[in-house]
Amino acid sequence: MPPVLVVSRLAKTFTMHLRGGIELPVIANAAFALHPGTCAVLGGPSGVGKSSILKMLYGNYAASSGRILVRHRGGEVDLVTAEPRTILDLRRETIGYVSQFLRVVPRVGALDIVAEPLVERGTDRRDAARRAGDLLARLNLPERLWSLPPATFSGGEQQRVNIARGFITDHPILLLDEPTASLDAANRAVVVEMIAEKKRAGVALLGIFHDVEVRNAVADVVIDVAGFAPDRKAA
């Protein structure tokens, strides 16, 4: 199967504008590809640039140079040079993202937060709510919490709402930033199973997992981000 996303010669240098413009090279020459039906994992020690890569792939951080070619609407888009509206369209249609923390919307209940991405894409509100409920039940979120805004939920409860929201759509590419960090063993196992289902559905996943057991259970390939480190002597 041809890849759905190809990264080549990707580099990121942060410029610290409030520190006299100090340049901090983090990634030089990253190269890898994501394939349908597989889960790749970004590996390497803390601070090596795993989150920075994930954020560039979602368009949150601008790359300094290189290419991120994504198969999108039957064509190909380079995320590095794409217009903001193209990036928004990519997020709508092609690239999903489960962040580490839920962005809580005041006064919106958990079930509606999970259903929202489907409603936005035109799914009937009742069907979307049913699918949201199925996911929340699967992730063991007590039904009495479904109508409440998650602001007061525990860290693990918020993370499960976030996972349900990220998994409810059918994006062909799914980025996962430590989705199991605050979960207990039972719920980690549910997420591992949900990732396996996405793979069977042909989704290409890329994630950061500090939990070794989860990583071993889901990873088809490990991308060693330390191999993309800039040459400090030359920098």
Ligand SMILES: Nc1ncnc2c1ncn2[C@@H]1O[C@H](COP(=O)(O)OP(=O)(O)OP(=O)(O)O)[C@@H](O)[C@H]1O
């Ligand atoms: N917005 C930013 N501005 C300046 N420096 C940044 C920014 N984001 C990340 N960095 C720096 O880039 C380097 C890589 O950070 P990043 O979060 O990508 O690493 P990581 O491999 O995901 O680490 P961890 O495993 O600890 O989460 C760090 O030295 C960090 O300080």
